[in-house]
Amino acid sequence: MAWSAKHRFARISPRKARLIIDMIRGMKADKAVDLLRFTHKRAASLALRVLESAIANADEAEADLDALYISDARVDEGPTMKRIQPKDRGRAFVIRKRTSHIKIELEQIKES
16 A cells, blocks of 8 residues: 655755655655754755655554655656846846655555
């Protein structure tokens, strides 16, 4: 059984968010929460909220919270907002405000 949560249209570039998501992929959920709490990057707080939501979804389904691990964590590129900034001699400079879709999926460790 898998439980997931996602944050769509997060106002952070995918390149910056992937640095954090790559750190927690494959970890146990409780260890990943501790790691994200003490990471001093803006993407860590966004990923922490998504991870806590996925843990809450698993808790609603009465899963064993100690046996949860991150089976899939990814950051996809969302739509880019384009803004125009005037430059010298009548030119226009395009500012790209990138967005991300952060998705985290949890599974239980199979016990044999």
